[in-house]
Amino acid sequence: MGELLAVDLEELRALGRTLADTASTINGISVTATVMMPGSPVAADSEQSTRSTAEAYSRTATNLDEMSATCEWSATSYEDVDEAFSSQLTRYDAGVPG
Numbered sequence: 001m002g003e004l005l006a007v008d009l010e011e012l013r014a015l016g017r018t019l020a021d022t023a024s025t026i027n028g029i030s031v032t033a034t035v036m037m038p039g040s041p042v043a044a045d046s047e048q049s050t051r052s053t054a055e056a057y058s059r060t061a062t063n064l065d066e067m068s069a070t071c072e073w074s075a076t077s078y079e080d081v082d083e084a085f086s087s088q089l090t091r092y093d094a095g096v097p098g
Contacts, residue, residue, distance in 0.1 A: 009075045016071030023064035029057050 031054040035046035 007075070007078045009079060012071050012075040012078075016068045016075070019064045019068035019071065023061040023068065026057050026061040026064065031057065 031050055033046075034050050035043045037043060040046075
């Protein structure tokens with residue numbers, strides 16, 4: 001049963017770092033391509049497409065940053081719970097009441 005609850009904390013933290021690095025890379029992408037022909041019927045659509053693409057990259061990076069923070073929080077939380085349970089078990093084994 002204990003194996004079902006096993007968590008590789010270092011791998012979880014590594015995933016968090018990878019997600020943070022990916023978010024940083026995405027944040028570095030600059031989307032600026034637009035049609036620069038005055039009076040072109042596609043100029044407005046091109047500008048909207050550029051804005052939409054930049055916003056999508058930004059939202060993706062934000063989501064990855066949130067997932068990264070959740071990985072770190074989860075690893076710390078798992079550690080804290082494991083330590084609390086281990087301490088409680090040690091006290092029980094020593095005959096110390098709850």
